[in-house]
Amino acid sequence: MKTKLFPLLTLALILFTGCSLDSEETRVDLGQTENEIESRKQSVSFEFLEYGEFEMTKPGVCGMLERLEMTGLMKSEKMEGDFKSAITYCTDFSTNNKMVGSYMNVNGEEIYFSAAESGTDAKGNWYVYVFYGGTGQFKKATGKAQVYTALDFNSGTKGQFKSKGTGFLKY
Numbered sequence: 527m528k529t530k531l532f533p534l535l536t537l538a539l540i541l542f543t544g545c546s547l548d549s550e551e552t553r554v555d556l557g558q559t560e561n562e563i564e565s566r567k568q569s570v571s572f573e574f575l576e577y578g579e580f581e582m583t584k585p586g587v588c589g590m591l592e593r594l595e596m597t598g599l600m601k602s603e604k605m606e607g608d609f610k611s612a613i614t615y616c617t618d619f620s621t622n623n624k625m626v627g628s629y630m631n632v633n634g635e636e637i638y639f640s641a642a643e644s645g646t647d648a649k650g651n652w653y654v655y656v657f658y659g660g661t662g663q664f665k666k667a668t669g670k671a672q673v674y675t676a677l678d679f680n681s682g683t684k685g686q687f688k689s690k691g692t693g694f695l696k697y
Contacts, residue, residue, distance in 0.1 A: 567666070569696045574602035576611055576689040580677065588616035591624075594677075596687055600629050605695075607632050625653060628660070635662030637695070641673070650674045657695055669695035 578598015585593050596613040613627030625641040643654040657669040671693025679685040 567696050569694060570604050571694045572602045572604035573692050574600050574605070574671075574690070576600040576673075576687075576691070578611060578687060580615070580685055580687050582683040585616075587614065588624075591616040591618055591622060596627070598687065600689075605631075609637075623653065625655070633662065635664055636660045637664045637667050637697075639671075650676055655691065655693065657693075660697075664697050667695055667697040669693060671695075 576598055578596060580594045580596040583593050583595050585591060587593070594613075594615040594617070596611065596615055598611045600609040600611050602609075609629035609631050611627060611629050613625055616622075616624045621644075623641070623644040625639075627640075628636045628638050630636045637657055637660040639655040639657045641653040641655050645652055651674065653673050653675060655671040655673055657667050657671070659665060660667050671691040673689050673691035673693075675687055675689040677685055677687050
């Protein structure tokens with residue numbers, strides 16, 4: 527009986543010490559600060575081109591302002607692939623300009639942004655996009671971009687737009 531017990535105890539000891547739950551892969555440091563977590567996020571400075579179509583629709587969410595629904599494609603060498611864009615643009619075509627939108631990559635992951643700051647300089651009409659989250663890898667995204675946008679009306683309510691932006695995104 528003793529001869530069978532010794533190998534079983536030895537095997538149990540090897541299994542118990544060899545299967546530690548405190549491996550590098552599974553250990554989580556619950557004492558991490560918000561700054562330590564933030565420092566591990568990926569940060570990308572990027573330039574992008576965006577182009578697409580727009581259509582003026584009923585104001586609805588824009589109140590007394592004109593509403594343009596913009597859809598297009600955003601391309602950037604530093605970002606992973608092309609992104610589809612969807613933007614609601616509320617404007618009086620002067621000083622009151624607001625945008626809410628998203629960029630979606632080929633995996634269906636979105637980056638959300640809004641723009642309430644705008645102006646005009648020698649390069650044209652510009653907007654400051656503020657990135658504030660999304661889905662998937664962009665769930666906690668933050669950042670900003672200065673974006674120049676030109677609208678070209680083909681008819682009274684439809685046309686094309688082209689944007690060029692520079693900014694950063696942390697995710």
